[in-house]
Amino acid sequence: MTARLAALASRLGRAERLTILTGAGVSAASGVPTFRGAAGLWRQYRPEDLATPEAFGRDPRLVWEWYAGRRETIAACAPNAAHVVIAAWSGRPGCRVVTQNVDDLHLRAGTRNLVRMHGSIWELTCWDGCAAGSDPWRDERVPLPDLPPRCPHCGGVARPAVVWFGEALRPAQLRGAVQATACDVFLAVGTSALVYPAAGLVHEARAHGAFTAEINLEETPASDAVDVAIHGAAEDILPHLSRLARQPPAD
Numbered sequence: 001m002t003a004r005l006a007a008l009a010s011r012l013g014r015a016e017r018l019t020i021l022t023g024a025g026v027s028a029a030s031g032v033p034t035f036r037g038a039a040g041l042w043r044q045y046r047p048e049d050l051a052t053p054e055a056f057g058r059d060p061r062l063v064w065e066w067y068a069g070r071r072e073t074i075a076a077c078a079p080n081a082a083h084v085v086i087a088a089w090s091g092r093p094g095c096r097v098v099t100q101n102v103d104d105l106h107l108r109a110g111t112r113n114l115v116r117m118h119g120s121i122w123e124l125t126c127w128d129g130c131a132a133g134s135d136p137w138r139d140e141r142v143p144l145p146d147l148p149p150r151c152p153h154c155g156g157v158a159r160p161a162v163v164w165f166g167e168a169l170r171p172a173q174l175r176g177a178v179q180a181t182a183c184d185v186f187l188a189v190g191t192s193a194l195v196y197p198a199a200g201l202v203h204e205a206r207a208h209g210a211f212t213a214e215i216n217l218e219e220t221p222a223s224d225a226v227d228v229a230i231h232g233a234a235e236d237i238l239p240h241l242s243r244l245a246r247q248p249p250a251d
């Protein structure tokens with residue numbers, strides 16, 4: 001473990017183009033529930049009942065009640081040490097952060113060059129498809145006064161500006177994520193590596209010649225494919241790596 005950490009820290013210290021992909025595990029220490037795992041959201045709820053366009057079409061109020069509950073949980077959370085380290089690294093030229101998280105804790109930690117692949121729980125778009133409402137608008141009110149909230153442009157029903165199962169990513173987000181795979185070091189943190197296209201990015205980075213690494217509490221489908229897999233909590237490992245990367249290499 002120590003040798004693997006030192007190898008990764010040395011790569012991180014030297015990387016001119018660093019890309020960090022994050023998943024729900026990065027926000028776990030902040031108190032945001034993950035999707036999978038023992039206490040994951042998908043143990044209690046079926047994704048197809050809540051996180052699909054069909055579910056929203058059937059019962060927008062039910063889906064909004066679930067999102068309103070998550071917004072309330074997230075509003076009470078603060079960025080943790082993992083977000084802070086990633087935010088500091090994001091200030092380096094050539095560093096890009098790609099997240100699957102919709103909680104915006106990376107933004108709140110001050111992360112720059114951020115691609116939010118799955119959107120933001122704090123943004124809404126028009127479900128009825130009006131032109132002005134296709135651009136997300138921010139609404140951070142907790143609680144929202146009416147469920148479902150309304151589109152300010154056409155008065156139709158508004159939806160969370162997040163990517164649901166069966167939906168395509170917004171072209172700009174997908175483009176940003178794919179472009180970020182052209183890097184020297186690609187670090188995947190706190191993601192189950194199960195949901196595509198995000199799960200494919202590490203393989204694309206590897207194909208571009210990047211040194212690839214994973215930090216996760218447990219093995220994932222990506223563990224065998226990366227150059228270094230480190231098992232541990234992101235909020236512990238990232239500050240440790242940050243300290244190591246600042247130290248001059250031992251002769």
Ligand code: OAD
Pocket residue numbers: 022023024025026028029034035036037040051100101118163164165189190191192193194195215216217218220232233234235
């Ligand atoms: P998951 O909930 O699938 O996986 C979280 C991962 O984080 C697991 O592999 C855990 O082992 C790991 N983990 C938990 N706590 C950790 C910690 N403190 N430090 C390091 N690792 C930790 O979350 P994602 O991979 O982000 O999509 O899920 C991908 C997508 O599936 C989500 O964006 C969401 C979901 O359905 C949409 O909503 C479109």
